[in-house]
Amino acid sequence: MKTHEKQDSCTANIVKLKAWFEDYVQGFSSDDPVVQENMDLKKDHTIRVCKAIVDIGNSLRLSKEDLCIAEISALLHDIGRFEQYKRYRTFSDFKSEDHGILGAKVIQDHGILDGLEEKKADMIVRITRYHNRASLPLHEDERCIFFLKMVRDADKIDIWRVVTDYYHNKANRHNPAIELDLPNTPAVSDLVCSALMRGQLVQMTDVKTLNDFKLLQIGWIYDINFPRTFEIIREKRYLEKIWDVLPKASDKLRKAYERAEAYLNRLAHNRTSQI
Numbered sequence: 001m002k003t004h005e006k007q008d009s010c011t012a013n014i015v016k017l018k019a020w021f022e023d024y025v026q027g028f029s030s031d032d033p034v035v036q037e038n039m040d041l042k043k044d045h046t047i048r049v050c051k052a053i054v055d056i057g058n059s060l061r062l063s064k065e066d067l068c069i070a071e072i073s074a075l076l077h078d079i080g081r082f083e084q085y086k087r088y089r090t091f092s093d094f095k096s097e098d099h100g101i102l103g104a105k106v107i108q109d110h111g112i113l114d115g116l117e118e119k120k121a122d123m124i125v126r127i128t129r130y131h132n133r134a135s136l137p138l139h140e141d142e143r144c145i146f147f148l149k150m151v152r153d154a155d156k157i158d159i160w161r162v163v164t165d166y167y168h169n170k171a172n173r174h175n176p177a178i179e180l181d182l183p184n185t186p187a188v189s190d191l192v193c194s195a196l197m198r199g200q201l202v203q204m205t206d207v208k209t210l211n212d213f214k215l216l217q218i219g220w221i222y223d224i225n226f227p228r229t230f231e232i233i234r235e236k237r238y239l240e241k242i243w244d245v246l247p248k249a250s251d252k253l254r255k256a257y258e259r260a261e262a263y264l265n266r267l268a269h270n271r272t273s274q275i
């Protein structure tokens, strides 16, 4: 196909790409219920991230083509998770390999985006590769950063949904994959608490316990980019729901949480007052 014929191919390709995704995931089906549960978890997560990104994209009044690029990026952002779980039986990048890099390889090895204009396809590969980094890449073009920010917001919205549902639903079976195999001890690491106190993201390398991981998830609020995302987080009360399942022993911790809530309320409120 000539380049000019591929230029408007994004919207035409999305249906095929969704069908490819279904098929690809089907290939990881397992008789082992634990494996199947985790494959389903990532498949359902992907579908919801696609919905969330369209929601954010609509709030930004994106063109049809840009909305489509955003949706394909969401569809493929976690494509490395299936291979990761199959090979290593974990979703912990530290215990296995970086699932963003793995995902970029999957896209390229399968030629998934061959029907797209090369420039768009390359950008989506880079978005997949970067989406799980602690921070945004420094040397990228504005357009890539824009879509990457959308994927990171949409991704977090759904991870908050998955984890708050998991923490609060006592009927759920213990799932070490969601907890990244972290020990469920009462401890909270000092570095984790201090980062939150400063209004900063918690570094994954500082996370030692499940409580630290919950605090890292509260700290994601400092990595949110779009007004619609703040609105959703407030509507769904995600920060509160994580705080509810944390030990309340320390004043320092409470202050760190209150700071995150105040930040959320400020940014969600700004949005409301703009309407």
Ligand SMILES: [Fe+2]
Binding pocket: 077, 078, 099, 131, 132
């Ligand atoms: Fe991911």
